[in-house]
Amino acid sequence: MTEDTVVYDVIIAGAGPVGLFLASELRLAKLSVLVLEQAAAPHSPLKQLPFGMRGLWGPSIEAFYRRGMLEQLATQPHVDLQPRPGSTASGPQRRGPGGHFAGIQFDATNIDSSRWTYRLSGPGDGQMGTEMEHVERVLTAHALSVGVEIRRGQGVEGFEPSDDEVTVHAGGQRYRTRHLVGCDGGRSTVRKNGGFEFVGTDPEFTGYSVRVDIADHSVLPMGRHHRFFPFIKGAAGMYTQWEPGAIAIADFDGGAGHRSGPLSLERVQAILRRVSGTDVTLTALHVASTWTDRAMQATTYRKGRVLLAGDAAHIHSPLGGQGLNLGFGDAMNLGWKLAATIRGDSPDGLLDSYTAERHPVGARVLDWSRAQVALMQSPALQGVVRDLINTRDGATYFAERVWGVSLRYDLGGDHPLVGRSCPDFEMEDGTRIGTLLREGNGLLLDFGRSLRSLDGLWGDRVRHVAGDVKDRLGLSAVLVRPDGFVAWASDAAPSREDVTRAAARWFASIERPA
Structure with missing residues (x-):
């Protein structure tokens, strides 16, 4: 076995969609990233239509939009980008099925989107049906364009972690890395060799x-x-x-x-x-x-320098099309946190917040999957759910769950927007907030232009955007994490102390401008 003398910042096991998305996230911070993939070629009949059809929902669509890949994803002829009710960003309002629960569909026009106080129409506001092979093709091209190294035919076979790095064995080669992330699927070698506890329920079918x-x-x-x-x-x-x-x-x-x-x-x-x-x-x-439909989840997504994401961290039945979306959420949440940790500018415990935030989301999706399996076996329960899903309240509830509208991290704070995805505000000059996140930085949105004294305070990690927007939604200022989720928000005129305290929790020490 030969040894690669290069010490990579991160090695990712698995060149599936989650591994590729995560690799690109890490490259935003200029980290060295190697992706090791067992399969020699990415092609498979199961990744092509009809078996390879995947539904992408709200947070996933937003993630692609915020990283500048949504247009490439939508180039496939059969892709269906369906705006939510009332949205005009992607064309006229669509009618018909908006999703399903155990095969019982809800009608998109029966949804009361007025309940979603902090949603704004925009390019990332919709749902999409696309082919898995196309998703991987887009992500591979993007990863290579930003400098990710991908080696196929070299699946991770084992590894030894130490206090300073991880030695990884793959394809007769020995690699060294500061962190190893397992994105290698439901039968993850990284999870098994890393001794992660994997618990859940046995299959019904x-x-x-x-x-x-x-x-x-x-x-x-x-x-x-x-x-x-x-x-x-x-x-x-x-x-x-x-x-x-x-x-x-x-x-x-x-x-x-x-x-x-x-x-x-x-x-x-x-x-x-x-x-x-x-x-x-x-x-x-x-x-x-x-x-x-076996539903299992790792009890933690991190053990020292080894982490898990996607199916390596959780598996469940494909009912409802939540698996790929769950994995993209892991990648978006982990990428900036791992990068900040490696750079050495993260607050204490930031990397541990990956498990704290994403594990409850995974557990909720697994329960959602189990509920659908139970429903499939009961015609009586199907009748009850069918009646419920045809009501306005019912359709709205199922849309919130299926589309990811109800996703909210527990970040503390009293404001109802904290922990939710940031609305895609449109500036007076037409610039949208989603496009300002493409470099992987945080944002301080200062609608009242009252926080000029904070310019340059966090270097390039937080971009200060001062100026009004077309619809403030009653807000005065918003602090947005690199993954697009709100860390702090205020309706009243903000104080410097409130903002810096919130930023310190997510972006660490203050860097004084020169």
């Missing part, structure tokens, strides 16, 4: 993603279909056929079918017949993989 040829397509209807077995408690099945022969199956077998042997044509046909209640005949099997 085995999921199958298959592409097949069907002898008679009229036998198997398109769309989503449930089948219940009334004399077997809790037993049920479901299949969804998006296009002829592209099928997802949920077989409530307690996960027994997951990785239990080769997926032959005969086996897939037998499962599909049982779940669908039809005598469908398959003539060819082109793609087949299994998955489950």
Whole structure:
């Protein structure tokens, strides 16, 4: 085994979307970043349509917008960027499904967005359906353009942490780094070798993603279909056929079918017949993989110089399309904190706040996933939820959860905006706040121009933006973290002491201007 004498600031295990996004975040701080990926090539049928379709919601769309990648993401022809009700930033208001809970859809026009006091329409205000391979392609191009080093065919095989660095073994090579981040998926080598405790619930079903040829397509209807077995408690099945022969199956077998042997044509046909209640005949099997609704989470996302993000930190069923969004949230939260820690200008405990903020968000998503699995097995509960989701209150509640509108970190402070995503204020000259976050800096928004004395106080870590906006939402000043979340806000004229105290918590020592 040869040794790379370079000591990287950060090595990331996994060149999936979360690892690539995190790598680019770290490069904003000019850190040296190496991404090690086990797969020799990024391509896979499961990353392409229809199986590779992913929904991106509010915080993820905002993250791409705030880092200048949203336009590239929206270049794919089948991408659907749907504005929220009342939004005019992405075109006219859209009607129809705004999302679903266990397959039960809510109507976008039945949502009362007036309850979202601190939301403003803007380029990052919407939802998007896109292909996983396209997302990775955009993120890879961006990461390479900012200087991230990516080595494929070199998955992390093991590592030894010390007080000062981590020695990483991959592809017959030994690498050295100040921090190692596992973004290497649900079966994460970093998580297992790092001794992270991974706890949760066992699966209720085995999921199958298959592409097949069907002898008679009229036998198997398109769309989503449930089948219940009334004399077997809790037993049920479901299949969804998006296009002829592209099928997802949920077989409530307690996960027994997951990785239990080769997926032959005969086996897939037998499962599909049982779940669908039809005598469908398959003539060819082109793609087949299994998955489950196993819901597990690391009890901490950090052990010394080793951290976890994305599926390495939490796994759950893909129901509701929350997994990728959860991972992007991890990357956006961790990137600036890890960078500040490595630079040595972070306040005490800043890196520990990564687990403190993101672990509750992950736990909430896992419970959301479990609730959908329970609902899939109960026609009575489905009827109740269907009635609820068709009300204005119900649709608004589900939209808040699915779209990430309800996301709020517990950052202390009394103002209701603290801990929430910053509204995309538009300055009088047309500049939007989201575009001012592209360099990974924090922002001090000084609408009343009363904080001039703070110019240059934090160097380039916090940009002082003095000037009025088209809609203040009743605010006088706002301190925005590099990830776009509000650390402090005031409706009244702010004091210098209030601002500096809040900034010290997130951006550390004050740097006096020269």
